[in-house]
Amino acid sequence: MAKKDIRTILRENAVTVMFIVLCAVGLYFSGQSISFVMYELFGRISRNAFLVLALIIPIIAGMGINFAVTIGAMAAQISALWIVEWGVGGLGGFLLAALMTLPIAAVFGFLIGKLLNKMKGQEMIGGLILGYFANGLYQLLFLFIFGNIIPLNAPGLVIKGSTGVANTINLASENGIKYALDGMLRMSVKDAVYWTAGIGIAVMLILLALKKADRKKAINSCIALAVMAGLITIPAVNELFSLASVPTVTFLVIFALCLFNNALLKTKLGQQFRAVGQNRVVANAAGINVDRTRIIAIMISTVLAGWGQLIFVQNMGSFQTYGAHEQVGLYAGAAILVGGASIKKATNGQALLGTILFHLLFIVAPAAGKNIFGDAAVGEYFRVFISYGVIALALVMHTWRGAKKKKDKQPEMEKA
Amino acid sequence: MKKGWRNILVAALSILGVVCIVIGSINMPKRTSEEGLEIIQKLRVRSLLSAVGDGVVDSYIAIAKKNATAEVKAKGGSMSDIRKAVQDAEERVRLEYQDAETNYLDKDVTDVKSRLEEFDIALGKYADEKVKAEKEYRESHMAEAEALAEKKREEASAQGLEAPPEETITVDMSGFEPTDNMIALRVEADEVYKKLGLALMEIEPQLSKDALITLQQRVESILYHEERDFATLYDGYSAFSGTDVLDDVNKAKLIRYADDFITVGVALLIAALAIFFYESIVKAMGVPRLIISLFFVLLCVGALLFDLSLPVLLGNTVVRMGMNSIMVLAMFPGIQCGISLNLGLPIGLVAGLLGGLMAIEFEIPGIWGFAFALASGSAIAAVAGYFYAKLLNRLKGSEMSVTTYVGFSIVSLMSIAWLMLPFNSLKLRWPLGTGLRNTIGLDKSNFWRILDNFLAFNIGDFRVPTGLLLFMALCCFLVWLFSRSKTGIAMRAVGNNRRFAQATGVNVDKMRTIGTVLSTVLGAIGILVYSQSYGFMQLYTAPRQMGFVAASAILIGGASTSRAKISHVIIGTFLFQGVLTLGMPVANELVPGSTISETMRILISNGIILYALTKSGGDTRG
Amino acid sequence: MKRITSILLMMAMLLSLTSFALAEGDNWKVAVLTGTVSQGEEEFRAAEKAVEKYGADRIVTATYPDQFMSEMETTVSQIVALASDPDVKAIVMCQAVPGTKAGFEKVREMGRDDILLIAGVAQEDPAAISGASDVVLYADEIKQGDLIMEKLAEWGVDVFIHYSFPRHMAMELIVARHNLLKENADALGIEMVDVTAPDPTAEAGLSASQQFILEDVPQQMKKYEGKKVGFFTTNCGMQPSLQTAVLNEPNAYYPQPCCPSPYHAFPATLGLELEVGADNEDALRQIAAKLNEKDAAGRFSTWPAPVNMVIIELGVDYAVEYIKSGSTERNDSEKIFALFEEKVPGISVAKYKDSEGKEFDNYYIIALPPVNFEDYL
Structure with a gap:
């Protein structure tokens, strides 16, 4: 690894640095305590990271930001409804819902894949219209089939005299699945860091002993982990995380997904994803069934997104029957872009970094905007302006950097 | 599809279409002929009788309801009290007249029939006179209204304000009073009604003079329709009393739905044409546009079949196309x-x-x-x-x-x-x-x-x-x-x-x-x-969101993200807005009273667009 | 490596900004969370009024996102952010958009059991929201089923047209109101017709729904020619269109907007040049004058005071009294009833009962008698 001066590092991580600066400025003006920000941040990561990670595979397969997440979320909500109807609560209920989501989302994913294959080059308009169409089907299902043709008996699911499933589905009742996953093995940040550091260092050492890891890399990682553990021991630092707590199992699930993504990409199928993503024609010539590969990518992503939505709603404790799925796609896509992914390349790290930065900004921006302008409404508009503006800017900077890399040999090609 | 099969299909559709049009055109003129008039007359008498018959009870119920409502209101009762009182009143009256059903099919109605005709004519005369008188009044007062508007404008400019621009000048109709002619005709009509009443009382023993008076308005509203075409009258009367009075219901229905036969016939011909010239149309428009256009035509046919005003709907579509x-x-x-x-x-x-x-x-x-x-x-x-x-x-x-x-x-x-x-x-x-x-x-x-x-x-x-x-x-x-x-x-x-x-x-x-x-x-x-x-x-x-709507429209018009023509803009806007404008009213008629119509609309129109897109074969035509 | 560097960099940043919001003391604050002006300015102005009344050091205001349906998480963090200030002893939220329940529950999980939680105009289902809040306040949507019909009967309307769409017809209160309207219409002999409008969240957006109303009202008037027809729609975005369309049809009647208030769509439709900060009475008079120009003063009605503003004012007053008195009774019905009566004489307040007759003890619904604009001429 060549030595780099600070300026190069700054430039290469311009988006990240910009976000950190913005967040810091926002934090200063928001007047919020860091412990609160950390509390919120941990909550948001546990809710969203899985969804964002679900986007990686279709990106690599060249299918862009996958709006199938919306449809995966619909599958999850169908499962969640039935869990409530059957009154299966707790972890069992959650697992059952995840199990149910699997076939439903897989079928949906299959159909979307088929459809998208038939309109290559028109994915944009196809995706838009598909979203509306799927929403129509969802409404048909929840308004006119469930509760009417297929009766529902659980209290609160159907409002007497109305046409379908109630507007809010409550998962926080005694038999609900609220915190089914988050509630397990919840521990303080300090403990979590110690555990991570301990296990991390142990794993590294074992790998090193088995000579499976690069020596320098392993040592660096060990040092980083040790530093983290050291930092958290300082009371002042620990104080920052006093409110936050770590839903260990959820984080482990997220970690497992990262491993899954990596492992999958190393298999033959993963290679095919890459090949198809890079060039469909070449991949086809190389004997890869392009259409099939794309369908598989979408199916995997849809199922994962469904599980991500289950993780989201088990944390929230309720969801809006007719609106909860709509919010999913937009911010997951934005987060992964902010993390440095393009519509062709994405990694676990980019997804996680994007989630952290994006949500950090969303936490501090409202209060900061309000305090800067002294008017709550202006603050809210300012937040949205900054949030979207920064996403746009991040994309501009990523593209710009990409273009610069290409022209590395041509010095100072300044334009405008 | 094989060429031969296609030709057979085209021929079949065309023949079917022509047959439909012929049936329609044969039956259409019957509406104004003796035959049509007779059907209407029969239905009208029947409606009148059932209006009077049920009407007696109904009018007593209505009176009882009104009294009950007024009573509760006077006491300062709430809406729920009214609900209860009205319900009680209705039950009471119904119980009272439970056995008062009469079978009208056995009765001799010739007298009533001729009286009714007289009354209808008298009523028509009065209505025509009223329209005429109102028109005259409006014309004679136009100058006055214009002067008033002018004065207002002057006043405004005198105060140094910007003169308000031209407005359509409306005449204040509150000063309108019935003319002598109108009054005379009204009296005449009332006289005829009395005679009609006498004839009715012969068949309907329960009818009292008082009831007749309360029923007059109702009878008039049943008889008099501003639009006096066959379809409106037929629908109005048959909805009121059913069609069992007619000797040959099918024949009447054929006359009633003659226009629909023509519509369906034309639609079938369009379909035949579309299949026949499939290649050249596809070449010119591309499959997606063809499918969406045909869907649009289908919506137009639907609008006609449901007797929606297609010109108004198309007018709305044109406005929406223009504005977008x-x-x-x-x-x-x-x-x-x-x-x-x-x-x-x-x-x-x-x-x-x-x-x-x-x-x-x-x-x-x-x-x-x-x-x-x-x-x-x-x-x-x-x-x-x-x-x-x-x-x-x-x-x-x-x-x-x-x-x-x-x-x-x-x-x-x-x-x-x-x-x-x-x-x-x-x-x-x-x-x-x-x-x-x-x-x-x-x-x-x-x-x-x-x-x-x-x-x-x-x-x-x-x-x-x-x-x-x-x-x-x-x-x-x-x-x-x-x-x-x-x-x-x-x-x-x-x-x-x-x-x-x-x-x-x-x-x-x-x-x-x-x-x-x-x-x-x-x-x-x-x-x-x-x-x-x-x-x-x-x-x-x-x-x-407006950018997305505009983008959808041009893409539906046939543009891709790298190629576009002006025709894509116009076709796309027209089809996108047209399907929207016609979709909702037609869906509402298709499934009245249930919000499932909106879900159906979303599913069908987006489904069609989606299907059309999958037919583009990965690329669009330029 | 790069990532680790940046994460470390971030941590360093955070370190340098060690917490400074460590104010303590017996200071109390009430937080008011409303929509922005583009959602509905009444709530926002009511929050400003509260600041004026109690001072900026006592009232904290904040807004939930404009796109609250898709940014539920932001709503939750706004609530949690307010609760993270140890001085805040009460949160008044109006409208309580989706996410309120989750946010309120998170407040409790943070250990802030001392905070009084008031939800106004709750959009989540009553059973869900009343469980998570201390007090819920809402305009009595169901009673509107009676009030609208009374008004229509007074006008002698023959036909009543109810515009809605599937998503709305799954909301408990809207459905209950609709059913009551139907019952009343049957009793009064008014023909009630359900017409479905395009959902504003469908492919062509709100503008398609607005345009539909503009086009459909004249068609309906033609269909029911010579009859008096009343119109009502369940969606806020369609109100300007509906008011305009009704204004132009001499036989059309408009009993009330979906959220009854003198300020709901009337200023836009009528082009009112209202003085900034005008009072309700004056606004009603101006509306009446404008309506009269088009011979419509006898065809329109609404409630004389903006309900959402009343709810916020009352919520804040109630919260302040709760904090000052040091009472432990969070849901003091008597006090709430008394405060309402004091604020708007003639108001009717009740506890919500669902269609199965279950009463919600902390869910209050209020109603005002509709105005007669001819009285304000």
């Missing part, structure tokens, strides 16, 4: 110059809104206000578009995701601006506190429907918004002309292949800038055209 077309047109230069779909359209939209706001703020009336709004909006849009283009020039190749977020971001930035901009007109500001309103109503003192109403005229029920269409045509023509100019051709070259264009010496960045600025300016004009037609200017989050 410029925004869709704004997508065109964007695609041509290679920035793909300009989802940053909100930049242009807010510029246009700003222009419109200024026109209202400075109180520039009428067409000049609109012109000022267009000019200032375009100027702002041009400046904003220039900087926007500079940004886009830096990220060639990934415009689409960026433009979306830039659009969102601008909408929020402008939301701050709407709160802070120093506009003073009270028409623009919030009723409480500071800042501009969310929805600003336009009126005749500024540019409300200034294009829609310019030289507008009616062909039957179909209203032609001449100004709007002319403006749309003008804009399309100018953009088309531009795209044919030297600059336009260079621009298209950039859109088609950037590297190739660069190699031939075209200044890529400059062309992209021109295209982006043009697109933004068209966005500004587009929102003003939209607002003047809708009658409101909507600020804050309203422009957020």
